[in-house]
Every structure is written in C-alpha cells, then in structure tokens.
Amino acid sequence: MLDVKDRQLLEYVQLGLPICPRPYAEIGRLCDMPETEVIERLTRLKQQGLIKRMGVIVKHRQLGYRANAMIVWNVPDNLIKQLGGHISRFSFVTLCYQRPRQPEWPYNLYCMIHGKDRVTVLNQLEQLVDACGLSGFDKEILFSNRCFKQRGAIYQNPTPALADG
Amino acid sequence: MLSPLHKQLLNDYQHDFPLSPRPYQDIADALGVTEDEVLSAFTELNDNNFISRIGPVIPPNHIGVSALVAMAVPEQHLQAVADKISAYPEVNHNYEREHRLNLWFVVIASDAEHLRTVIGSIERETSYPAMLLPMLDDFFIDLGFKLDLNNA
Secondary structure (H helix, E strand, C coil), X not given: CCCHHHHHHHHHHCCCCCCCCCHHHHHHHHCCCCHXXXXXXXXXXXXXXXXXXXXXXXXXXXXXXXXXXXXXXXXXXXXXXXXXXXXXXXXXXXEEEECCCECCECCCEEEEEEECCHHHHHHHHHHHHHHHCCCCCCEEEEXXXXXXXXXXXXXXXXXXXXXXX | CCCHHHHHHHHHCCCECCCCCCHHHHHHHHHCCCHHHHHHHHHHHHHCCCEEEEEEECCCCCCCEEEEEEECCCHHHXXXXXXXXXXXXXXXXXXXXXXXXXXXXXXXXXXXXXHHHHHHXXXXXXXXXXXXXXXXXXXXXXXXXXXXXXXX
C-alpha cells in the first residue's frame, strides 16, 4: 500500500523526471527526501505493481501514429475475462478494459488500437476478431479525430499542492 | 528528423528507465554514447513534443478513482464544450471520436465524491448529460508501445 510519502513522491514524479544528471536528487529536493529514498521508494512501488512501468511516455500522434480506434463489444459477462486476456496478447493493442453497460450503450469490453493509418488499424482489428472469435458479438469502432487534451494521469488531492495539477 | 539515438531512446526505455543515481549515464553506457548526448537527445524529444514525459505509469484506481466519460455534443458547439472540459485539472484526456457520442474524456479524482462533484460541475457548465463509464477490470494497461520509426 501507499503511505503518505509515497503519494507525495508520486505527485512530483508523475509530472516528469527532470532531464539532468541527477534527476532523482532533484525530485528529492522538491519533496524533501534524500535521493536514495526516492530511488528506493520508486523501486519498491514498481516491484509492487503500483507503478506499472517507469519510462518514456511517447506521443503517438507526433510520431506518425495518427489512427486511433477505440473498439467496443457487447460480450457475455462470463466470457469477458477470457476474451480480454486473449485480446491483450496482441502487440498492437494498447489498452483493454471492462466497463459497465449503460441504458443506451450495451458495450462492456473496450480495446484501443494505435496505428499509422486507418487501413492498417482495420486490418489489425480483423485479425483480432478472427483470432479471438469475436465476430458474433455486436461492436462499434470509434476513430478519434481532434485531440483536445492529452496528458498523463495526474493523481491529486482535492486541494492540490501543484499549481497546474 | 529522428537520429538513431532518438529512436533507441523512444523504443528501448519505455519500461525500465534506470532507477539509479545517474540514470542518463547508465543509458549512455548501455548505448555507447556520452551522458551529455543522452541528455541532449531527450531534451530534443521533449522540445519537439515527441514525448510527453519520462515518468511512471500508475494503474487506474490504485490512487484515486477515474472514469471514462462520453457526451453527445452538436458539432457547432463541440470545440467550445471541449475547451470548457479541458480546463478542468481533473481531466487528462479529451478526444473527439466519430460517433453520435462524439466527445470522450477521462476524469481522475481523489475519491468517488470528488469524481461525482467534477462530473456534476461539468454537466451543469456544459448542459449536456455525461455518460459515466468507470473501469471495472483491466486486462491490459499501457505497457508501452513498440514504434516502427523506419520512416520517422
């Protein structure tokens, strides 16, 4: 579990590691923690899975990956774990979630595919549908158009300590 | 134009950025370049908006709560409504998608009550109903992305 100091550390480090020779010392200076403690805590959080990955977070669009499809399916609840697990094994799938159905929105399984163009994404989707046996389920494909805002998840308190957080 | 070093930094350090006192030096050693070259290359990637940051990816709902939200907004109002929503610090992604439900955004809050407050405020301010889609299970969360940068 996260203690107060972990949360404080994550508040700073999630804004991005400084690009300088001793970035963890710099983060430590901001949250009043020795460099060694910053590194130890981040290492532990990663081992515990509370940090899923630590590294470069790329901007797909700027790197030529302009086609982004969110695909939603309505699958039986008892199959969702198995199907979600299968979908997740494809390298072009970037996210796969279960979300609740809504009155006018019968879909419960979500996945995201990023590609360089729509034709590629649709081909990958077809491959996915065939391999996972998804052809019998209702689905919709929602391609993104304008991106109004994209930022990493900023977890914050109701009274944030961060100016732009 | 991306150099071979840029490409290596983009593809090889999405998962295991060194957790050591001199991480950029460690990367430099691994790639056979100098620390200064690594620092410069990362600065260029950052300045040119190719990376959002170097940092942790925290799975949803371990710290705070989050929800995907969808709205149906008439095209002529979409930009204005999107701008109002993007102005909330609790909103981190906000996209137009090709669908009757054409505005999709993610709200992250400290707890369920904070989330409800933000959604309520957005609904009042925009006067469009929000369809709330919290995550129930994650099968796969942003484990990085293998980029084909041959033509980049």
